[in-house]
Amino acid sequence: MSTVAEKELSIPVSTGDAVKDNFLTHTRGFLTWALTLDHKRIGLMYLVGVMSSFTIAGIIALIFRTHLMWPDGNLLTVQQYNQMFTLHGAIMVFLFIIPSIPAAMGNFLLPIMLGAKDVAFPRLNLMSFYLWVTGAIFFVVGLLLTGLDTGWTFYTPYSLDSKGPVVWATLAVFVLGFSSIFTGLNFIVTINTMRPPGMTWFRMPLFLWATYATSIIQVLATPVLGITVLLLTLERLLGIGIFDPKLNGDPVTFQHFFWFYSHPAVYIMILPAMGIISELFAVHCHKGIFGYRLIAYSSVAIALFGFLVWGHHMFTSGMSDVAAIIFSALTFTVSIPSAIKVFNWLATMYRGTISLNTPMLYALNFMFLFTIGGLTGLFLGPLSLDRHMHDTYFVVAHFHYVMMGGTLVALVGGLFHWWPKMVGRMYNEPLGILSAILVFIGFNMSFLPQFVLGTRGMPRRYATYKPEFQDLHIVSTIGAYILGLGLLVALISLLYAIVRGLRAPANPWGGATLEWHCSSPPPFYNFERPPTVHDPYDFRGIEYDEKIQGYVKRK
Amino acid sequence: MLEMIQSVLPLADVNETFWFPTQASTFAKEIDSFYDILFWISMFFFVIIMVPMGYFMWKYRQRKGYQGSPEALHNNALEITWTVIPTFIVVWIFARGTIGYLDMTKMPEGDVLEIKVQAMKWAWSFEYPNSAVHETLHLPVGRPVKLIMRSDDVLHSLFIPAFRCKQDIVPGRYNRMWFEAIKTGEFDLFCTEYCGDKHSQMITRVFVHEPEEYEKWVAEAARPPESPVEHGEWLYQRRGCKSCHSIDGTKVIGPSFKGSWGKDVDLSVGRTIRFDENYVRRSILEPQAEFRNGYQGASAMPSYQGRFKEKELDAIIEFMKSLKD
Numbered sequence: 001m002s003t004v005a006e007k008e009l010s011i012p013v014s015t016g017d018a019v020k021d022n023f024l025t026h027t028r029g030f031l032t033w034a035l036t037l038d039h040k041r042i043g044l045m046y047l048v049g050v051m052s053s054f055t056i057a058g059i060i061a062l063i064f065r066t067h068l069m070w071p072d073g074n075l076l077t078v079q080q081y082n083q084m085f086t087l088h089g090a091i092m093v094f095l096f097i098i099p100s101i102p103a104a105m106g107n108f109l110l111p112i113m114l115g116a117k118d119v120a121f122p123r124l125n126l127m128s129f130y131l132w133v134t135g136a137i138f139f140v141v142g143l144l145l146t147g148l149d150t151g152w153t154f155y156t157p158y159s160l161d162s163k164g165p166v167v168w169a170t171l172a173v174f175v176l177g178f179s180s181i182f183t184g185l186n187f188i189v190t191i192n193t194m195r196p197p198g199m200t201w202f203r204m205p206l207f208l209w210a211t212y213a214t215s216i217i218q219v220l221a222t223p224v225l226g227i228t229v230l231l232l233t234l235e236r237l238l239g240i241g242i243f244d245p246k247l248n249g250d251p252v253t254f255q256h257f258f259w260f261y262s263h264p265a266v267y268i269m270i271l272p273a274m275g276i277i278s279e280l281f282a283v284h285c286h287k288g289i290f291g292y293r294l295i296a297y298s299s300v301a302i303a304l305f306g307f308l309v310w311g312h313h314m315f316t317s318g319m320s321d322v323a324a325i326i327f328s329a330l331t332f333t334v335s336i337p338s339a340i341k342v343f344n345w346l347a348t349m350y351r352g353t354i355s356l357n358t359p360m361l362y363a364l365n366f367m368f369l370f371t372i373g374g375l376t377g378l379f380l381g382p383l384s385l386d387r388h389m390h391d392t393y394f395v396v397a398h399f400h401y402v403m404m405g406g407t408l409v410a411l412v413g414g415l416f417h418w419w420p421k422m423v424g425r426m427y428n429e430p431l432g433i434l435s436a437i438l439v440f441i442g443f444n445m446s447f448l449p450q451f452v453l454g455t456r457g458m459p460r461r462y463a464t465y466k467p468e469f470q471d472l473h474i475v476s477t478i479g480a481y482i483l484g485l486g487l488l489v490a491l492i493s494l495l496y497a498i499v500r501g502l503r504a505p506a507n508p509w510g511g512a513t514l515e516w517h518c519s520s521p522p523p524f525y526n527f528e529r530p531p532t533v534h535d536p537y538d539f540r541g542i543e544y545d546e547k548i549q550g551y552v553k554r555k
Numbered sequence: 556m557l558e559m560i561q562s563v564l565p566l567a568d569v570n571e572t573f574w575f576p577t578q579a580s581t582f583a584k585e586i587d588s589f590y591d592i593l594f595w596i597s598m599f600f601f602v603i604i605m606v607p608m609g610y611f612m613w614k615y616r617q618r619k620g621y622q623g624s625p626e627a628l629h630n631n632a633l634e635i636t637w638t639v640i641p642t643f644i645v646v647w648i649f650a651r652g653t654i655g656y657l658d659m660t661k662m663p664e665g666d667v668l669e670i671k672v673q674a675m676k677w678a679w680s681f682e683y684p685n686s687a688v689h690e691t692l693h694l695p696v697g698r699p700v701k702l703i704m705r706s707d708d709v710l711h712s713l714f715i716p717a718f719r720c721k722q723d724i725v726p727g728r729y730n731r732m733w734f735e736a737i738k739t740g741e742f743d744l745f746c747t748e749y750c751g752d753k754h755s756q757m758i759t760r761v762f763v764h765e766p767e768e769y770e771k772w773v774a775e776a777a778r779p780p781e782s783p784v785e786h787g788e789w790l791y792q793r794r795g796c797k798s799c800h801s802i803d804g805t806k807v808i809g810p811s812f813k814g815s816w817g818k819d820v821d822l823s824v825g826r827t828i829r830f831d832e833n834y835v836r837r838s839i840l841e842p843q844a845e846f847r848n849g850y851q852g853a854s855a856m857p858s859y860q861g862r863f864k865e866k867e868l869d870a871i872i873e874f875m876k877s878l879k880d
Contacts (some may be wrong), residue, residue, distance in 0.1 A: 078752050151749050157726060158709040158751060161855050251710060252725055285615070287627045294638075316712060317723045318730040327654050332645040336638060339600075345639040346604055347630075349611035353623035364608065373603050375597040378645070379590065382652020387659060388586050388719040391712060391747040407667055455574040455590070457716025458667055459747040462755035466743065484572030539625050 022424065026524040037122035040522065043108030044128050044422065046112075050104055053095035054408075058484065060088045065480040072468045081463035082149040083164075089152030090169065093174050095136055097403060098265060099312035100411055101185050101228040101272035102218070103132070106211050108422060110187060112515040112522060113205050115196035116533045135176035141181060142168030151461065153262070154229070156243040156254040177226045177530040180268075184218030187211055196514075196530040202296065203535040206282075206289060206511045209296045210275025212302040217264045217271075221307070225261035228254070252317050259310035267306040268404055271299055273410035274341055277366050280413055283511040284360035285352030291344040292380045298337035305334045313545055315386045324383055331381045336520030338374050342367065355509070358493070360361035362413025365440050369405025373398060376451065391461075394454025397447045405443055412439070419494055421505030424521040427501060429551055431493035438486030445479025506548025510542050516551075529545060579738040579763065580718035585655050587719075596644065632726040651880020659720060662733055663699035671692070672704040674711035674724045675857045677753035678795030679744070687777035688794050692744060692761045694736055695769035701733045708857040710756055712748035723748055736763040751854045752808060753798060779870075790867055799856065802878055808854060810847050821848035835872050839863065 023040045033041055064084045067075035076084065107125065111118050119125050142148055148164040159166050191212050195204070204212075216538070234240050241247030243254040282289040289295065311319065311327030345367060356359065376398045380386055389395060412435075419427050449472040458469045465473070505517040513536045518526055541554045571577050575587050617621055671682040672691070680746045682688050693702045702726045704713060712730070715723035722732035746757035764772060791812070793795055798810035819827045823846040828834055837844055842856035863871070 003744070078755065082749075082752065105658050149751070153648065155710055155749070158749070161709065162751070163854070217592050221775065245725075248727075250727065276792075285623070286617075286627050287623060290628055291630075291634050294626070294634055316721055318728070319723055323659065328653060328656075329649050332649050335645055336642055339641045340634075340638055342604060344634075346608055346611075347627070347633070349608065349615060351624045351627050352611075352615050353617050353621065354612060354615045356612065358596070364612065367608060371601060375600060378597060378648060379593050381645075382589070382655070384582075384655025384659060385586060385589055385593070386650045386652075387582075387656070387721055388716070390721060391714070452574065457576055457714070458744065459714060459745045459755075461749040464755045466758075537628075 022521040023524045037243050039107050039111050039118050047104040050096050050100045057088050057091035060084050065477040069477045073464050078463040082092050083147030086151045097269045115514045116194045119186045121186050124182050128179045131179035135172045138172030158253045170233045173211035173229045177222045180218050181222045184215035186540030187215040198533045207275035210271045210278040210299050213299040221261045221264040228257040255314050259313045263310035266308045269407045276410045276414040280359050280363040281348045283509050284355045286539050288354035290347035298340045299336040300343050318391045324369040328383050359413045359417035361436035373401030393450040393452035393458045396460050397450035400447050420508045421520050421534045425501030427497040427502050428493045435486050435490035442479050442486050446476050449475045505548045507551040510551035576717045581735045582719045666701045672702045674706045677757040678798045681757045683773050685777045689776050691759050695766040696736050696739050696763050699735045704730050708748050710748045711746050714745045714747040716741040739763045783870045783873035784877045786870035799864050813878045823848050823851045
């Protein structure tokens with residue numbers, strides 16, 4: 001790659017002085033934010049939105065974890081419990097985790113990493129945000145009307161009989177789906193058409209590869225979710241007889257429709273997280289990423305295979321043996337590219353210069369948790385074992401290790417990593433490190449016992465349970481409190497930056513991708529002219545400068 | 556701790572090993588040993604990832620006087636190794652899982668006991684070959700048992716942890732499963748597909764008997780009490796009524812059986828109706844037709860059309876009469 005002679009970057013490296021005119025200060029007033037077309041502001045607004053949703057759903061989780069400390073559940077009625085796990089799942093999936101990294105981090109970073117002024121369609125981008133807001137309002141209205149108690153999966157025929165506001169929720173999902181499609185479409189066009197001179201496909205930062213793969217899934221899979229919830233709405237309102245067995249419909253058809261989207265959606269959640277982790281490992285090991293091409297290809301492979309494995313959510317639903325066997329075989333194909341990525345990140349550490357700061361500790365957290373999440377998938381893929389484990393706490397623990405230990409931890413790590421760029425100030429490092437340690441302890445304490453609960457036979461979505469499961473539930477709940485505390489400390493560390501953090505230099509970590517070449521926070525137009533780029537993981541010549549407390553590129 | 560619970564409560568499923576409950580069916584051994592192998596494979600990979608990670612964290616940490624190398628970005632042999640070896644391992648896992656699955660789903664032939672299962676919100680009903688109907692599952696040890704399962708309302712799933720198998724029950728079709736118990740005793744049976752309010756209480760027991768004992772039990776279970784009131788109570792206990800209707804006046808999901816007979820009750824549509832034979836009959840056969848005021852929001856009761864004989868409806872009515880006050 002480096003054989004091609006490159007011009008040096010045309011952008012002067014900031015000296016770390018306060019940059020007066022940046023995207024935060026460029027214009028002032030509520031409307032300049034509400035009607036902004038600037039991808040960075042939209043990204044920040046998304047961030048506030050998704051993190052608020054996460055906080056609400058997280059508090060709900062803490063409430064029902066408290067309830068689950070007693071076998072009879074002294075805190076809530078069974079109806080309240082059912083509504084709470086439904087809201088926890090629905091808010092986490094539709095309002096938080098799907099838009100989290102692509103819409104919040106992706107919006108902020110993608111154009112800057114491309115050396116572009118904005119995404120290809122800034123107005124579509126703003127519309128996507130307002131669709132998200134609309135969807136969130138629908139959810140809130142549904143929440144206030146009466147409790148939704150179908151589970152986030154809306155399985156028929158329960159969702160047809162349920163007295164809850166199912167139609168509000170399905171319409172919310174329908175609208176949120178469009179938000180997701182618009183974001184994906186925007187990113188695909190932006191990456192295809194707006195790469196700067198010198199940035200070939202294989203010189204893109206891996207975060208962009210991951211975002212690109214994610215966007216493809218968003219555009220191809222989300223319409224099916226739209227169709228599914230629309231059919232469910234029609235079934236509920238008009239009784240069209242497609243899912244309702246009373247009208248000769250088939251409830252299993254709904255499951256196929258639903259997981260045809262919702263399984264690829266799992267990769268909408270995890271792929272961008274993997275992209276963040278690739279960046280964190282390279283930058284904080286101060287070493288090029290190991291096996292760049294294999295990581296890039298594996299993102300695409302995961303996106304493609306991810307479309308073919310939805311049936312593994314339905315192994316016990318009574319589909320034919322042949323279908324079950326095919327889905328089981330395809331399911332294992334996804335494990336290989338995921339394993340490759342883990343090995344590559346590990347090899348990136350080899351002979352690197354590893355800064356054990358907060359973002360890196362979160363990346364290491366991710367490695368630990370995602371490895372457990374991935375390996376426990378091996379227990380659920382084979383058909384025979386699944387007949388015991390399906391719909392038990394083993395599954396709950398498995399997908400929390402992947403979704404929360406994977407995506408959330410990567411998102412928090414990415415927030416610490418890019419926070420200086422976003423707000424122009426440094427977070428509080430000791431608090432950040434403390435939060436990473438608390439999250440590690442709390443997470444494992446909360447979810448490791450759930451694997452054991454699962455193999456012992458504890459079914460999921462149970463408001464009450466047999467007394468022999470109580471010990472492990474108590475450990476799990478205490479772990480959840482520690483996890484909550486850890487995330488609160490992380491929030492304080494980040495907010496500290498805004499209040500009294502030191503001014504951030506342009507390149508606090510020694511990154512080589514383009515976002516580290518513009519000031520912190522970036523100017524309104526990011527770059528005056530498209531910069532010429534070379535290898536995003538070539539760290540030679542990037543050295544620490546004591547004077548500005550950041551890294552500069554030596555010629 | 557476990558011993559303490561076991562001594563206080565009559566629990567059969569307190570597990571024997573760290574991971575699993577007792578092995579009570581022919582499937583259990585394969586499931587448990589397969590799990591153990593996967594556990595050690597996972598531990599192996601976990602260790603070969605985590606140990607180097609910890610070592611690298613220490614050895615290559617940023618410090619004064621140490622400068623890492625930006626080389627080592629690529630190694631074909633290594634990358635092929637960690638692609639190919641896991642591939643072979645997952646192929647083996649898939650194959651063993653599939654073979655085990657086919658053993659679990661291929662229906663046995665010959666001397667098979669067939670039991671019909673009806674799952675409903677929120678009770679189980681098992682119908683034995685001699686037409687005995689009961690809310691708990693009884694079976695003989697050492698004989699294959701086939702369950703023909705259906706549901707009239709929503710999805711349910713039948714899970715017996717000690718037998719290591721489960722199968723969803725889908726309204727509008729029959730789903731089947733089979734197993735062979737190898738141990739006598741009492742085991743848990745859970746519903747594992749979310750089915751509404753009392754999903755977590757849709758639990759019953761499995762009793763595995765010696766064959767002669769099973770025959771005795773099933774013959775006894777087919778014989779209802781003579782007196783209509785006792786017959787009514789007998790049905791109330793066995794056919795799912797008790798999961799939503801109390802007989803002591805408390806509100807569970809639906810109205811209590813106690814203290815309504817002969818009174819005028821308010822309907823949701825604003826008129827009143829006399830709580831008499833006709834109202835009870837209609838409420839059992841067409842539960843959604845006339846709602847008592849205050850129960851509009853309650854989860855819909857499944858219809859008992861075709862599931863109760865006329866004589867049984869009479870018995871239920873007599874039982875309600877006996878709970879007049």
